Structure formats: structure tokens, C-alpha cells
Amino acid sequence: xxxxxxxxxxxxxxxxxxxxxxxxxxxxxxxxxxxxxxxxxxxxxxxxxxxxxxxxxxxxxxxxxxxxxxxxxxxxxxxxxxxxxxxxxxxxxxxxxxxxxxx
Amino acid sequence: xxxxxxxxxxxxxxxxxxxxxxxxxxxxxxxxxxxxxxxxxxxxxxxxxxxxxxxxxxxxxxxxxxxxxxxxxxxxxxxxxxxxxxxxxxxxxxxxxxxxxxx
DNA sequence: GGGAAATATTTCTGTCAAGGAATACGAGCA
DNA sequence: TGCTCGTATTCCTTGACAGAAATATTTCCC
Numbered sequence: 001x002x003x004x005x006x007x008x009x010x011x012x013x014x015x016x017x018x019x020x021x022x023x024x025x026x027x028x029x030x031x032x033x034x035x036x037x038x039x040x041x042x043x044x045x046x047x048x049x050x051x052x053x054x055x056x057x058x059x060x061x062x063x064x065x066x067x068x069x070x071x072x073x074x075x076x077x078x079x080x081x082x083x084x085x086x087x088x089x090x091x092x093x094x095x096x097x098x099x100x101x102x103x
Numbered sequence: 104x105x106x107x108x109x110x111x112x113x114x115x116x117x118x119x120x121x122x123x124x125x126x127x128x129x130x131x132x133x134x135x136x137x138x139x140x141x142x143x144x145x146x147x148x149x150x151x152x153x154x155x156x157x158x159x160x161x162x163x164x165x166x167x168x169x170x171x172x173x174x175x176x177x178x179x180x181x182x183x184x185x186x187x188x189x190x191x192x193x194x195x196x197x198x199x200x201x202x203x204x205x206x
Numbered sequence: 207g208g209g210a211a212a213t214a215t216t217t218c219t220g221t222c223a224a225g226g227a228a229t230a231c232g233a234g235c236a
Numbered sequence: 237t238g239c240t241c242g243t244a245t246t247c248c249t250t251g252a253c254a255g256a257a258a259t260a261t262t263t264c265c266c
Contacts, residue, residue, distance in 0.1 A: 001223080009112035010224085014181070021184055027243060040225055042244055061233055061242050069185040069192075076186070078117070079179060081124050082172040089172075104253085113254085130213060143255055145214055164212045164263050 004071045005078070007051040012036060013044050017053060020067035027063045107174045108181070110154040115139060116147050120156060123170035130166050 001007065008014060012034060019025060019033055031041045045065060048054045052071045057064045104110065111117060115137060122128060122136055134144045148168060151157045155174045160167045 003112075003114075005108070005117075006112045009106075009109045011106075012224090014108075017185070021188060028241095031243090036224095037226055038243075039227080039245080043224080046244080058233090061240095063243065067185075067188060069189045072182060072185050073189070075178065076182060079175060079182075082120070082170075082175050083179070085124060085170060086172045086176070115254090131211095134213090139254095140256060141213075142215080142257080146254080149214080161263095166213065 001047065004051055004053070004074045007047055007053065008072070008075070010044070010047075012040075013048060016041075016044060016048060017067060020054065020065060024057075024064050024066045027065065030065065104150065107154055107156070107177050110150055110156065111175070111178070113147070113150075115143075116151060119144075119147060119151060120170060123157065123168060127160075127167050127169045130168065133168065 008017070015034060016030055019030060027042065027045060030045070031038045034041055036044075045054065045056075049056060049065075053068055054065045055068050057066065111120070118137060119133055122133060130145065130148060133148070134141045137144055139147075148157065148159075151168075152159060156171055157168045158171050160169065
């Protein structure tokens with residue numbers, strides 16, 4: 001559970017992050033939105049918080065979670081060379097098509 | 104093990120993909136490059152193949168694995184809204200700084 | 207065809223993480 | 237102070253996956 005990728009590999013956690021795209025949500029709201037028990041959600045929230053993907057703010061008896069997408073840049077960075085690779089494939093395809101056009 | 108993200112969450116599998124950025128490699132070469140037993144590597148290669156992340160080609164007694172980065176687009180797509188979110192944060196920061204400049 | 211090299215598959219075991227139930231904690235309110 | 241709501245933590249069980257060792261399979265060479 002060290003890397004961001006591993007944290008994000010869990011479907012429920014991805015759901016939580018997607019939910020937080022709408023804005024800050026209380027733990028209770030997140031529980032209501034997930035097919036999971038309250039403790040289950042709470043545990044996922046802890047993992048996300050430890051990974052720096054969310055920040056918490058206390059307001060009265062509630063905990064408000066806010067998305068913090070910065071660590072996802074790590075995934076983006078990892079993806080970069082592969083993005084280049086698939087662009088090369090596209091380039092090759094275009095070159096091929098161009099070659100066909102000439103005939 | 105359904106999604107690409109889960110497949111790629113495994114460090115050894117990421118290592119294999121990174122290795123294949125250099126070009127086609129035989130299973131043996133991959134085994135030699137990883138701190139893992141031959142069967143272990145072979146199993147990971149199967150997972151990668153099932154996920155469509157590599158293609159195999161037989162040449163003599165060897166199996167040559169080639170990178171096929173297309174499924175990674177799925178991760179890229181998932182990342183998109185979060186990328187927007189972090190751009191918003193940057194914009195907010197710039198706006199803030201611009202505001203400070205004026206004073 | 208027999209043997210050896212390259213790789214895949216099976217079997218087994220240990221580990222780790224996810225999920226649920228119960229419990230603990232903390233803040234606000236009567 | 238005691239009670240209740242919102243949330244976190246603990247404990248336990250279960251299932252899945254990673255890894256190693258042994259075995260099977262395929263292909264080449266003699």
C-alpha cells in the first residue's frame with residue numbers, strides 16, 4: 001500500500017475520489033453514496049488521506065473530505081513514456097496511410 | 104484482476120512494462136532482468152497478456168513479448184477529470200498571485 | 207526418436223488486504 | 237454531567253494474490 005497506484009487500484013476508493021470531484025463531502029455523505037458499511041468507508045478514507053489524496057477538515061461533529069489530486073501526478077508521470085509509445089504507433093499508422101495514399 | 108489499473112498496480116509488472124519500452128524482449132531476458140523466479144515472471148506475463156498490455160510472438164523456442172500500451176489509455180482517461188481539478192488549483196493560485204501583484 | 211533448452215502450468219503456502227460487527231472516541235446538546 | 241450523533245478504531249474472518257518448487261509442454265538439435 002505504498003504507492004498511489006496501489007491506493008487507486010481499489011474500485012471503492014476510485015468511487016470516493018470521483019465523488020469528491022463534485023466538491024467537499026462529509027464522511028456521512030460518502031457512506032450514503034457507497035455500497036459499503038460505515039467502518040469500511042472510514043477505512044478507505046484513511047488510506048486516501050495517508051496517500052495525500054484527500055484532506056480532512058473538522059466542522060462540528062462532521063469530518064469534511066476534500067479532494068487533493070496532486071499525488072495523481074505521479075501516475076501521470078509514470079504514464080508519460082507509454083504515451084510516447086502509443087503516439088509512435090499512431091505516427092507509424094499515419095505514415096503507412098500516407099504511403100498508401102501515394103499509390 | 105479485471106481492470107488495467109489493478110494489473111499495473113503490481114510493481115513487478117510495471118517493471119516488465121518499463122523494460123519493454125526498450126523494445127521486444129524474450130521471456131528469458133525478462134526473467135534475467137527481474138528479481139523473480141522464472142515461473143513467477145511467466146505468470147505476470149500471462150496477466151499482462153490477458154490485459155492486452157503485451158503481445159506475444161513465437162520465434163524458435165523463444166516467446167518474444169512486445170509492449171502494447173493502448174489499454175493504458177483507460178488510465179489516462181480516468182485521470183482526465185482529476186487533471187482538470189489540479190489545473191483549477193493552479194489557476195486559483197495564479198489568480199491569487201495576480202491579485203497580490205496588484206497591491 | 208532422444209535429449210536439452212525455453213517457457214508455461216500446476217500445486218502449495220504464506221501474506222495481506224477488504225469487509226462486517228462490535229466498540230471506542232469526541233463534540234455538541236439537554 | 238449524561239446522552240446522542242457522527243466518525244474512527246479494533247478484532248476477526250475470508251478470499252485473493254504473489255511467490256517458490258516441481259512438473260508439463262513445446263521446439264530444436266543430434
